[in-house]
Amino acid sequence: ELLEERGPLAKPEANVRVGETIVSVNGIAAKSVATPGELLRNQVGKQVLLTIADAAGKRRDVIVTPVNTRRDRDLRYLAWEQERRARVDEAGKNRIGYVHLQAMGGGDIARWAREFYPVFQREGLILDLRHNRGGSIDSWIIEKLQRRAWHFWQARGYEDPISNQQLAFRGHVVALIDAETYSDGETMAQGLKRLGIAPLIGVTTAGAGIWLSDQNRLRDNGIARAAELGSFVDNGKERVWITEGTGVAPDMEVDNLPHATFNGSDAQLDAAIRYLQDKMAKEPLREPKAPAYPVLQRK
Secondary structure, three states: OOHHHOOHHHOOOOOOOOOOEEEEEOOEEHHHOOOHHHHHOOOOOOOEEEEEEOOOOOEEEEEEOOOOHHHHHHHHHHHHHHHHHHHHHHHOOOOEEEEEOOOEOHHHHHHHHHHHHHHOOOOEEEEEOOOOOOEOOHHHHHHHHOOOOOOEEOOOOOOOOEEOOOOOOOOEEEEEEOOOOOOHHHHHHHHHHHOOOOOEEEOOOOOOOOEOOOOOEOOOOOEOOOOOEOEEEEOOOOEEEEEOOOEOOOOEEOOOOHHHHHOOOOHHHHHHHHHHHHHHHHOOOOOOOOOOOOOOOOO
């Protein structure tokens, strides 16, 4: 977990743990109001003094800086993402990697590098495109997934070989999609499916896979956004417009039902884990081994 992705209470200077209690906010008892949020009005970005009681009742004072509701939403989303990753690590016994792409913008390139490269040597990979807001980096990521290790370098005295096409993923891949997979997230899903990189699990995407811009400003600085570029395929077998208005259909339809999801389940993620476990059992990743070193003799 990165430091910048921690909430105010989880920062090192506060280190408030689950199970501890907020007794007061700026000297006002937390029990004196309906919700502690009332004591945080107009406190965004300002230092706030909290009195914290641990499980044994021992109290201490900490200073925290509250965030606004948008940052709170982002932190909760990051917590959801970290929980998915932890589930995959536990269920897959660290043999399956998990990468969630929130969007397809410039900042998501850094997120991809940070999350994909530490797991690129695992046997399975889940690409989570759910809630993806779009952008324009699908080609860049697909290019990385299309890399193929075709030979290996082996140094004497070292056990692990290094593949050519460095950082190429050699295992099985599956992707998750939902009705909130949008725009370039849908283009990414189309590429994974049509190029045979990964099957899709989930429900049909939003159906908004078109290119448009915000350059057509009106005199009052408003925007009249309109579709500009549609996408189609012409591969000799079919010539058809894709994505816009129809979305991307999954190869395996699995829905996250509201009540079960509220209670903490994630049927789509569970289906992806089961799929990869089955593929890994039937088609295990073969680790390359160097042949015997040549025996060189002087004549």
